[in-house]
Amino acid sequence: xxxxxxxxxxxxxxxxxxxxxxxxxxxxxxxxxxxxxxxxxxxxxxxxxxxxxxxxxxxxxxxxxxxxxxxxxxxxxxxxxxxxxxxxxxxxxxxxxxxxxxxxxxxxxxxxxxxxxxxxxxxxxxxxxxxxxxxxxxxxxxxxxxxxxxxxxxxxxxxxxxxxxxxxxxxxxxxxxxxxxxxxxx
Numbered sequence: 001x002x003x004x005x006x007x008x009x010x011x012x013x014x015x016x017x018x019x020x021x022x023x024x025x026x027x028x029x030x031x032x033x034x035x036x037x038x039x040x041x042x043x044x045x046x047x048x049x050x051x052x053x054x055x056x057x058x059x060x061x062x063x064x065x066x067x068x069x070x071x072x073x074x075x076x077x078x079x080x081x082x083x084x085x086x087x088x089x090x091x092x093x094x095x096x097x098x099x100x101x102x103x104x105x106x107x108x109x110x111x112x113x114x115x116x117x118x119x120x121x122x123x124x125x126x127x128x129x130x131x132x133x134x135x136x137x138x139x140x141x142x143x144x145x146x147x148x149x150x151x152x153x154x155x156x157x158x159x160x161x162x163x164x165x166x167x168x169x170x171x172x173x174x175x176x177x178x179x180x181x182x183x184x185x186x
Contacts, residue, residue, distance in 0.1 A: 014081035015119070018057075020073060022112025022127065024096060027068040029107050034068055043099050044071070051092055055080070071096075073112065079157070085116060086125060086136045097132040110134060120144050 028034040036044065048060055048071070057078035062071050082088055093110055100108045112127035124140040 014079035016080040016083065016085065017117035017122075018075055018078050018080040018085060018114065020075050020112060020114030022073050022110070022114070024071040024093070025068055025109040025111075026070070026100065027107045027109065029105055031105060032067065034106060035064055036069055037103075040099060040103065044096075047092070047095060047099070054088075075114075080116075083118075086127075090127060090134050090136055093127065093129070093134040094132070097129060097134060101132060117144060 026034055026036070044062065048062065052058060052060060055075075057075050057080070059074045060071065063069070096110075097108060100106050108129065108131075110127060110129040112125075114125055116123045116125060120143060122142045122144050123138050124142070125136050125138050127134065127136045129135075
C-alpha cells in the first residue's frame with residue numbers, strides 16, 4: 001500500500017522522538033492452540049494498515065506460533081509529529097481489545113515499553129492492558145542534554161537535508177559545466 005508522502009515528511013521532520021518495543025499476544029484460555037479466524041485476521045490486517053498509514057515508521061509483524069499468535073511492534077529513535085502519540089496509540093490498541101472481545105477463547109496481553117522524547121524532556125513509558133482497558137503510565141521523566149536535543153531535532157534534519165541538496169547540485173553543476181581550456185592547443 002502506497003504511503004502518503006505528506007505523512008512521511010511530517011513524521012520525518014517531526015518534533016518528537018519515539019523508541020518503542022512491544023507485542024500483543026493472543027493466547028488460548030483453555031485449548032492447546034489459538035489461531036486467528038479469517039474474519040479476525042481480516043480485521044487485524046485492516047487495523048495494521050490504518051496504523052501504518054498514520055505512523056509509517058512502525059515495523060509491525062504478525063506471526064502465529066506453536067501455541068499463541070503475536071503482533072510485534074518496533075521503532076527506534078523515529079521522528080514523530082504527534083504530541084499526543086501515547087493517547088492515540090492506546091486508542092488504536094483499544095480497537096484490538098474490542099476485536100478480540102467477541103472471541104471468548106482468547107486471552108489478550110499487551111506489553112509495550114519505550115521512550116517518548118520532546119524538546120528537552122524524555123518520558124519513559126509502559127503500556128499494559130487488563131481485559132479491554134489499555135493504559136499507559138509514565139515511569140520516568142529525564143531531562144535531555146543540549147547535545148542530544150540539538151542533534152536529534154527536526155531543525156538539524158532540515159539543515160542537513162538542505163546541505164545535502166546543495167552538495168548534490170554543486171556536484172551536478174561541476175560535471176555538466178564545460179571544461180575550461182588552459183593554454184592554447186596546437
